[in-house]
Amino acid sequence: MKIASYLDFNLQAYQERLGLVNFLDEQGLLSLCPPSELDKVANYLLYAEDVDAEVELKEGSKKKVSYETLIETALGEATVQKSQEVSIYRVPRPTIDREKDADIPFMKDLWEAIDLISEQYQYCREVLEGKRDMDPNRKLVPTYQTKYFLREWMIDLRREQFLLKDSYRPPVGNTGVLPSHTEKPDYIGMCIGPHVLCDYEMQVDYGNWKHIHAMLKYYSGMKAKTTDNPFHPWWEMYNFLDELIERTRFSPEHKLILEEKINHVPNEQIVSDLEKMGGKTYSVNYISTIWKQHITKQIAKQAYLWWEERTHRPNGTLENMTKWKICPQCGRQLYAHELNFGKYQDGTFKEICKDCVYENKMAKEERRKERELRKASKKATKL
Numbered sequence: 001m002k003i004a005s006y007l008d009f010n011l012q013a014y015q016e017r018l019g020l021v022n023f024l025d026e027q028g029l030l031s032l033c034p035p036s037e038l039d040k041v042a043n044y045l046l047y048a049e050d051v052d053a054e055v056e057l058k059e060g061s062k063k064k065v066s067y068e069t070l071i072e073t074a075l076g077e078a079t080v081q082k083s084q085e086v087s088i089y090r091v092p093r094p095t096i097d098r099e100k101d102a103d104i105p106f107m108k109d110l111w112e113a114i115d116l117i118s119e120q121y122q123y124c125r126e127v128l129e130g131k132r133d134m135d136p137n138r139k140l141v142p143t144y145q146t147k148y149f150l151r152e153w154m155i156d157l158r159r160e161q162f163l164l165k166d167s168y169r170p171p172v173g174n175t176g177v178l179p180s181h182t183e184k185p186d187y188i189g190m191c192i193g194p195h196v197l198c199d200y201e202m203q204v205d206y207g208n209w210k211h212i213h214a215m216l217k218y219y220s221g222m223k224a225k226t227t228d229n230p231f232h233p234w235w236e237m238y239n240f241l242d243e244l245i246e247r248t249r250f251s252p253e254h255k256l257i258l259e260e261k262i263n264h265v266p267n268e269q270i271v272s273d274l275e276k277m278g279g280k281t282y283s284v285n286y287i288s289t290i291w292k293q294h295i296t297k298q299i300a301k302q303a304y305l306w307w308e309e310r311t312h313r314p315n316g317t318l319e320n321m322t323k324w325k326i327c328p329q330c331g332r333q334l335y336a337h338e339l340n341f342g343k344y345q346d347g348t349f350k351e352i353c354k355d356c357v358y359e360n361k362m363a364k365e366e367r368r369k370e371r372e373l374r375k376a377s378k379k380a381t382k383l
Helices: 012-025 037-048 065-073 076-084 107-128 144-167 209-219 217-227 233-249 250-263 267-277 284-309 354-382
Strands: 189-192 195-198 203-204 324-326 333-336 341-343 349-353
Touching: 012 037, 107 144, 144 209, 189 233, 189 284, 203 209, 209 217, 209 233, 209 250, 209 284, 217 233, 217 349, 233 284, 250 267, 250 284, 267 284, 284 333, 341 354, 349 354
Parallel strands: 189 203
Antiparallel strands: 189 195, 324 333, 341 349
16 A cells, blocks of 8 residues: 555645644554555654654665665665675775866866755754754755755765766876967767767766766756757767667667656656556666666667777678678668677577567567457357
8 A cells, every 4th residue: 555645745734744644544544554654654744844853864674675776865875885895805985186176177066066055954954953043044944854855965966076077088288388278178078988989078978877877867957958059068969869769779668767767757657657558567676777777788788889880881891791781571781789680599690680570579469469359259259
């Protein structure tokens, strides 16, 4: 039983929420809930605006969840850090140095946002802990819910520092007589692993699934800014991402997950939509795993295939022509790659491409359903 559908989050006062919970208890609904659902009821009461309690968020139940779901929340961040085993090898932790990393484009703007959110979080925390009085001139109302979301937002922004630093390519020093130009161009480069498409200081690596995930995470907002705006610095990057998505062969379930995660649809709703579609059903936690690991890695593999096709064009030379195959069913000339053709046990590629194999499979499944319908109709006629 999902108790969340009975809770009215428009109620802000603690007494109003308590009255609703008492009513649900009188109706016997709470007695039907498992412990995980009762935790939601407790959070519903604790996050009321005027609740008077000293509360710190704790780790959830011992129920297994995916790593990707954990790191999507601030609570999961602490859980994962505590559960990590100590390695016998010393791995250097990445760090951010505000003096050394100040030349990275957009980093200073990100630091300003981090400082602003950190100050607001610190203000809420100190007021709720009684260490300072509430400032009547501030619009921010310190509540435990506000404190939680500010903390999660702050952690998310701090992660972005490492993504910017990871994609940054330091400029090569100038060996000439004239001093190098110190002003940084407001551009972003593009590469696929070691293959550079557009060489600038910042590099979006389409062969790195982490970069793909970061772009998809902000897809809806960035596409609204870049559509019909070729002068936007991210216009070319998102156009190329769209091309890779169009080339990638997603299953109907993965395609639905991609579209809805881009639009920030909750995992619970995605599971419901998958059930309505009649396809495979996944757990709520596994949706995040598919979104972050499987889908992004499919797109990254497609980027490498894109590079191979352009560096070995079918130009008539023996070296390049042997890298291409013609599917006898659809007649298309495709690059001989595992994304386009299946393989036999001896490692050689099959003749028919994967698109045609999939279409044949769907056609066969459709014929099977038609036969079952005819049998069912004949059986009903006899009765």
